[in-house]
Amino acid sequence: MFPTSLIRSTVNPAEIAHFSRLSALWWDEHGEFSFLHKMNPVRMQFIREKILEIARDEQPDLSGNNPDILNGLDVLDVGCGGGLLSESLARLGARTLGIDASESNVAIARHHSTLDPRLSQNLSYRHTPAESLLSEHKQFDVVCSMEVLEHVDNPALFLSTCAELLKPSGHLFLSTISRTPLAYLLTIFLAEKVLGKVADGTHTWSKYIKPSELIEFFHKYRSPSQHPEASRPWITRLYGDGVPTRTEAEVRGLVFNPLQAGWMLAPRGAWGATECNYIFWARKPALESALDSIKS
Amino acid sequence: MLRSTSLLATKACRNTARRVFVRKISTSGQEQCDVVIVGGGPAGLALASALGSKQHTLGNIKIALVEAGDLSKVRKWTPEEGTFSNRVVSLTNESQAFLDSIGSWQYVEQSRTAPIEEMQVWDGVSDARIEFHSSELGLEHPEQGMARLTEVLNLQRGLLRHLQLIPEVQIIDQTKVTSITAESVDGGWPLVQLENGRVLRSRLLVGADGLNSPVRSFAKIPTYGWSYDRHAIVATMVHPAKSPLLGPNTTAFQRFLPTGPIAFLPLSPTVSSLVWSTTPELAAALKQTAPSVLARMINAAFRLPENSLTYIHSQILQAHQAGMPIQDAEIKGLIQWRESSCAIKENSAYSTAAFDTPEKLAGVPPDDAVLVPPMVTSIQPGTIASFPLRYNHAETYTGLNNRAVLVGDAAHTIHPLAGQGLNLGLGDVECLSRVIHNAVLRGGDIGSYTSLLPYSQERYLENHKIMSICDKLHKLYSTTFGPVVQLRTMGLEMLNEFDSIKAALMSIAGSSAPTRIRREGGSFHGEFGATALSLAATGFEGVTAAAATVQALTNLVRDRAKAQFDERGKGGNTL
Numbered sequence A: 001m002f003p004t005s006l007i008r009s010t011v012n013p014a015e016i017a018h019f020s021r022l023s024a025l026w027w028d029e030h031g032e033f034s035f036l037h038k039m040n041p042v043r044m045q046f047i048r049e050k051i052l053e054i055a056r057d058e059q060p061d062l063s064g065n066n067p068d069i070l071n072g073l074d075v076l077d078v079g080c081g082g083g084l085l086s087e088s089l090a091r092l093g094a095r096t097l098g099i100d101a102s103e104s105n106v107a108i109a110r111h112h113s114t115l116d117p118r119l120s121q122n123l124s125y126r127h128t129p130a131e132s133l134l135s136e137h138k139q140f141d142v143v144c145s146m147e148v149l150e151h152v153d154n155p156a157l158f159l160s161t162c163a164e165l166l167k168p169s170g171h172l173f174l175s176t177i178s179r180t181p182l183a184y185l186l187t188i189f190l191a192e193k194v195l196g197k198v199a200d201g202t203h204t205w206s207k208y209i210k211p212s213e214l215i216e217f218f219h220k221y222r223s224p225s226q227h228p229e230a231s232r233p234w235i236t237r238l239y240g241d242g243v244p245t246r247t248e249a250e251v252r253g254l255v256f257n258p259l260q261a262g263w264m265l266a267p268r269g270a271w272g273a274t275e276c277n278y279i280f281w282a283r284k285p286a287l288e289s290a291l292d293s294i295k296s
Numbered sequence B: 001m002l003r004s005t006s007l008l009a010t011k012a013c014r015n016t017a018r019r020v021f022v023r024k025i026s027t028s029g030q031e032q033c034d035v036v037i038v039g040g041g042p043a044g045l046a047l048a049s050a051l052g053s054k055q056h057t058l059g060n061i062k063i064a065l066v067e068a069g070d071l072s073k074v075r076k077w078t079p080e081e082g083t084f085s086n087r088v089v090s091l092t093n094e095s096q097a098f099l100d101s102i103g104s105w106q107y108v109e110q111s112r113t114a115p116i117e118e119m120q121v122w123d124g125v126s127d128a129r130i131e132f133h134s135s136e137l138g139l140e141h142p143e144q145g146m147a148r149l150t151e152v153l154n155l156q157r158g159l160l161r162h163l164q165l166i167p168e169v170q171i172i173d174q175t176k177v178t179s180i181t182a183e184s185v186d187g188g189w190p191l192v193q194l195e196n197g198r199v200l201r202s203r204l205l206v207g208a209d210g211l212n213s214p215v216r217s218f219a220k221i222p223t224y225g226w227s228y229d230r231h232a233i234v235a236t237m238v239h240p241a242k243s244p245l246l247g248p249n250t251t252a253f254q255r256f257l258p259t260g261p262i263a264f265l266p267l268s269p270t271v272s273s274l275v276w277s278t279t280p281e282l283a284a285a286l287k288q289t290a291p292s293v294l295a296r297m298i299n300a301a302f303r304l305p306e307n308s309l310t311y312i313h314s315q316i317l318q319a320h321q322a323g324m325p326i327q328d329a330e331i332k333g334l335i336q337w338r339e340s341s342c343a344i345k346e347n348s349a350y351s352t353a354a355f356d357t358p359e360k361l362a363g364v365p366p367d368d369a370v371l372v373p374p375m376v377t378s379i380q381p382g383t384i385a386s387f388p389l390r391y392n393h394a395e396t397y398t399g400l401n402n403r404a405v406l407v408g409d410a411a412h413t414i415h416p417l418a419g420q421g422l423n424l425g426l427g428d429v430e431c432l433s434r435v436i437h438n439a440v441l442r443g444g445d446i447g448s449y450t451s452l453l454p455y456s457q458e459r460y461l462e463n464h465k466i467m468s469i470c471d472k473l474h475k476l477y478s479t480t481f482g483p484v485v486q487l488r489t490m491g492l493e494m495l496n497e498f499d500s501i502k503a504a505l506m507s508i509a510g511s512s513a514p515t516r517i518r519r520e521g522g523s524f525h526g527e528f529g530a531t532a533l534s535l536a537a538t539g540f541e542g543v544t545a546a547a548a549t550v551q552a553l554t555n556l557v558r559d560r561a562k563a564q565f566d567e568r569g570k571g572g573n574t575l
Helices: A013-025 A034-057 A084-091 A103-116 A128-134 A155-164 A180-192 A210-222 A287-296 B004-026 B042-053 B055-060 B071-075 B093-101 B153-164 B213-216 B282-287 B291-303 B305-319 B328-343 B367-371 B421-441 B449-477 B482-497 B499-508 B529-575
Strands: A074-078 A095-100 A121-127 A140-146 A168-177 A249-257 A263-265 A277-283 B030-038 B063-067 B089-094 B112-115 B118-123 B131-134 B147-151 B170-174 B177-182 B190-193 B200-207 B223-238 B252-255 B258-270 B271-278 B385-394 B403-405
Touching: A013 A103, A013 B258, A034 A084, A034 A155, A034 A249, A034 A263, A034 A277, A034 B421, A034 B449, A074 A084, A074 A128, A084 A095, A084 A103, A084 A121, A084 A140, A084 A155, A095 A103, A095 A168, A103 A121, A128 A155, A140 A155, A140 B071, A155 A168, A155 A210, A155 A277, A210 A249, A210 A277, B004 B118, B030 B042, B030 B190, B042 B055, B042 B153, B042 B421, B055 B385, B055 B421, B055 B499, B063 B367, B071 B153, B089 B093, B089 B153, B089 B258, B093 B147, B093 B421, B112 B258, B118 B367, B118 B482, B131 B482, B147 B153, B147 B258, B170 B282, B213 B403, B223 B258, B223 B282, B223 B291, B252 B291, B252 B449, B258 B291, B271 B291, B282 B291, B282 B305, B282 B385, B291 B305, B291 B328, B305 B328, B421 B449
Parallel strands: A074 A095, A074 A140, A095 A121, A140 A168, B030 B063, B030 B200, B063 B170, B118 B252, B200 B403
Antiparallel strands: A168 A277, A249 A263, A249 A277, B089 B147, B112 B147, B118 B131, B177 B190, B190 B200, B223 B271, B223 B385, B252 B258, B258 B271
16 A cells, blocks of 8 residues: 555645635535536436446346436545535435545535435545545445546546545546646636636646546556456556547546536547546456456 | 445335434424425426326435315316316327326326317408318327317316325325425525424425415516406307217317407317407406307307407497496397398308307308307306416526426416417426436435526426417407508418428427427427427517507607697797
């Protein structure tokens, strides 16, 4: 695992101060975070459909549109903010833990969840960086981290932390912004400077990460293991244009439609859809595959 | 794999745990509800049925419906054979398909519904006519007609019968809502106080509570609109069965008189329903007269030239103002005199001579019998009523951060000339139940503004379009101004020649619905129909605007001439 001195190292204090100042606004659906509120159903749609798709691959007898697919799963929401995603996950029956490096965010999230009696069952929050959960040897079926990656200091370390918080065969979901001129134009120039829809200074263009960089990371990434020869990278092969296998990883664009004032999940492989906001999914290799490779 | 066994095991535990939790909360004085529907009219009941028909939605949300009236009376409603209630709705194929998809339509007594297979609509001034036959509209099932008429009570009873099979949906009737308040904390939920002391804490509050919606006031949603200065007279009309040569009683008739349209809506071979919009004064006067006078006036309203009607109406009003409601014999004489002076032959379908000798109606019908409705011979006792007409549209359907949403008449009220009021309401219900279902699937908070946004986005413009078309039609036909009458006559006669445009017109009115209900998400079907009707509406708007301009110009010229004349007169005096 990681040396304890590295704990907290991915958390950027300036970023945390920025979001702490805004924390009271998390649940104002018309304010600062209205874009995130509108994005939430689309992220949930992707999470649910992807887990369902993989479950159907493995259990062909699974009913068509099993609405309870998340029920009973252990889910971690890293950088939960005001709890927008955590609440939705918990409502679908997932045992959800939301963590955030900002104490005031966690306080807001906790307070808001008390308004909804359906949430107290399986939703909890902790003010902690992801790294310290690792030292507690906690592992989850699903780890989500939405709109966080572009705010951390050491993305590679952050990614490996998320990866190791997953059980074998677990699902990792990340949504973030690509480092493209279009993304600068839309998320910083337009949203922050011109329209003022997002507080100035929320985003730093140089910290954005391209989908190809995430794929590249997981193409190389192997979980630390006592048998290095037994572990395989998360993404074993890439097709011609750098596209991973559907069962190992997937990138889908999140596109804002100003006419409907809403987000939509771009179809697979839609041209240019991942140039700005996108959602990424990858799956941790199962234990069996490790054993298989030992056998072979 | 890794969770398939644990998943099933925990699911059972969780479901029981959830139930226990809800019960525990309710002892603290407030009952937790996910959806509270205020209002047990057709829209409210349809929403409860629609939400209750989806197993997953039902399993995840707790639904309650509150109604001040006694719904058991509706549930036990058993009308006498051959009699019909005076409140009738025309359900488009789209509405029927929706009611069928939620499993409610089978509980609506089919023998008390009647298809509209043909429509005869004409201009009361110029007699320009448009005809719709369901066989010409390219419908999937033309034999089912373009719409189906039934009593509101039959629909409500069907919905209640369906709801009886869904005990999870709590129906609280004979209970008034005393107040609706918001919890004092930031982001608090609405608290619905009932007169019996119960308090429902509601994640989503649905206002299906009609024109003067208390939910709308709570949500601070402004509404705009106007009164038409028109009342609709409704009544159940009895008439002899149509001659077999004329086919079954499945033709709806509507004549646009300058005072408002009068509609004849078939319910059974010998019974049809009346919706007659006219001035409040005439409505009041007609309600005071003997039922036979109303029957005669209905027949005349479909048959006599417009100026003769205006004259007879003025006679009725004069008698009413003098405190002496006009007598049957006097009306009979007036109508006979107008008929003879307009050279209406006694053997024509336009003659009402057979009113007093119905046996003469038997035999071979005259050639023009298809153009007018059957002769009304009497009014079913106790069915004459009237209500004021309004145009009303809430400025938005979802409250700002107060978890309230409006459906049906609480959101919009329109002129009944196209019979679209309840269909718009059912369209709202279809959309809202779909939006709620999608939000539940994605773990959304169904009371949040964001979850409800697709509902407003999909319904507001859709409703506004149809509402403004009905409003424009009313305005277009309420004038006797020559050029406008000529233009609208030409327009209607041209429309009548184009089956494709007629089909498009009807598709927006919901008759081609069976395919429409299958749409996914928010995509619009029948785009062509929508476009054609928008064009039509824009056209009508243009015509009205042009008419107003012409009128204004005429006035201006007249005023100028008058002013000059006065000026000259003054000049003469000083000289």
